[in-house]
Amino acid sequence: MRLPELQVWVWAWKLWRTRATQALLSVLGVVSGVGGLVLVLAVGAGAQQEMRSALGALGSGTVILQADNHGALDAARLARIGALLPELVEQSTGVAYRQAEVGAGESHPGRARLVGVDSQYASMFSLRLHSGRFVTPYDVVHRSPVCVVGARLGRALFPRRQVLGQVVQYGASWCRVVGVLADNRTRLPDLEGVGVSASDYLLYLPVTTIVGSGSAYALDEITVRFSDEAHLGAGLDSLRRIVERQRAEGEIRVVVPVEVLRQKHRLQQVFQYLLLGATFVLLVVGGTGIMNNMMLNVLSRRAEIGLRRALGATRADIIAQFVSEAMVIAVAGGLAGIILGALSAMLLGWVSDWQTQFSLAAGAAGFAVSLLVGIVFGSYPALQAAAVSPVRSLHEL
Amino acid sequence: MNDPRAAAPAHAQGDPAQEVVLRCEGLGRAYEDGDRRVRVLEGVELALAPGEKIAVVGASGSGKSTLLNLLGGLDRPSAGRVLLCGADLATLPERKLCELRNRQLGFVYQFHHLLPEFDARENVAMPLLIRGTARREALARAAQVLERVGLAQRLDHRPSQLSGGERQRVAIARALVGEPACVLMDEPTGNLDPASAAQVLELIDELGALRAAFVVVTHDPAIAARMHRTLELREGRLEPRA
Ligand SMILES: Nc1ncnc2c1ncn2[C@@H]1O[C@H](COP(=O)(O)OP(=O)(O)OP(=O)(O)O)[C@@H](O)[C@H]1O
Ligand SMILES: [Mg+2]
16 A cells, blocks of 8 residues: 555544544444443452452451351351361451440541451451551450551541550540551452451451450351362361351351352353343444444545545545544544543442453553454445446446 | 747757656557547657657647656557657656656646645645655755745645636645656646646746756647647647647
8 A cells, every 4th residue: 555554544534523523423332342342351350359359358268157146156156166176277266346436535437337356357358557456365365445546537537647556435434546547448248247348437346345355255256268169168167167066046147268269250241241132233233333424434435445546546545545444443442432431331330230351451451342343344335436437437427 | 038949959859868857759649438449649749858848739639748647657559659858758667657648747737736734835846755855855845946936925825715726836846846857738728717837837938048958838829829849639640840
């Protein structure tokens, strides 16, 4: 092709600028098609990201036992699980939850969730400290009046002051802040009742401090980590048996976070496939719209084609020109579609508990697909254009 | 302004092959119309020297446009051959033919055929851009040629913002910008009012000094009178007119 690449694009751009409405109408299909594609990819990437951060924070061999009613789980059982499965269980921790009004001096941010923890908790849930320390075995044994605050709650309580060392009131009690969590950037999955999701706005205290003393205080949750995922199957069976045996005391639910996520992602996958199908249809419809527009273009510009041929344009030049016109409009639609897809991914992540993530790769895929649509659906009209006889078209006017 | 007839090149007749810009030998064109064969051109002979300017006249339907299309390699003859700058158009591969057309030929039609999306300068630059000349240079040269045809003030005007005569002058500028060896015009004033036609006529006069050979198909005796010689198409043959 003798036409310098740039020149073809200049012509194509000028053409569409003068036919903006036409271009807009014919490109809607591509906009929505590429938008859908980007959304599908963002949902997939979000699920992967969610799984990664869950695995990073919890590990793949983690099981959570949740008490459906008070007293179903207690510290004695936590000790028994550790004792029964010493070769399988790597780590275990018990948690009790409470709600309370929290405040400090002038500021009263309102109700917050209190998390009663032992010294294992921070490492099991991969909590990172901004400053200070976490709850220690000593705190648990002695029911120390100390607490660790989530980053956001810390800022709410002490907007202008250093948080560490301050005194926080919860309900009718007091505790001293011995640690502040780092900002929690990775968003963990929202598993009902699993207290890892919003560590930003939690107040952590020694479990004994909020539930009372004794060796058999009630727990809301026991989290067990098996040494690896391979042990999960065997470990789960043993856990279920232990749970079954003590059923009389109350209902206990066994939650495997990774499984919960997989379940959720399987549902998402159905959505993804459906959307992908719709996307394909939209792209074909969009491509046909562009093709239709280009066919009209070829018809109404026969004289121009003849003239260009008379001025020395080869058939290949004409093909290049018309294909690039189709590509310009398809890519313009594709770019709009990428923006649309990214926005709807953001919106979806906002209104639902699905995690979505727009990535450059999704943008690149949207771009490539729109380019392809332009080439595929621009080719036929371009061939038609190249077949126009210069003699006839010039004398048709 | 010198009289073009007086400036007729001395080597106009009987010169060696390389001094002929455009030659046709036994050129014929017939159209199949059902089982009828309509012979529009038959045994047309022509030799055009560099800088030579000829008028072709003839009744409507005598085949003038057909002849120009054959000379420009836009149409294929059914007999004989056309040689442009020594190259036989019929045997050239498409790419070479297009390149030859782009470099050695300029076309002007009855209708200007300017592209409405582009301004005068870009329309004129079109042959250069198709040739692959850098955009900046192509536009600069287009501006020069537009200046020469008296449209220095109209560079950025779209065809719709130009008068009929101006449009046709832009079309002539487009035919000349590539410095072709030969310019083919098909009734360049045919669609113009007398005043605009006069402008174009004047321009063609001024271009008399150019090295390019001209073949001008016209009904206008005023144009014909300004050419070196006038040929008439009659019954498929090209004959000198008395
Ligand atoms: N594609 C074609 N198929 C069949 N016949 C054709 C075709 N093109 C031209 N002709 C015939 O060839 C003859 C010459 O046509 P041409 O256009 O060359 O005439 P012309 O001399 O340019 O006429 P005018 O002065 O009206 O422009 C006409 O009789 C026309 O009908
Ligand atoms: Mg004609």
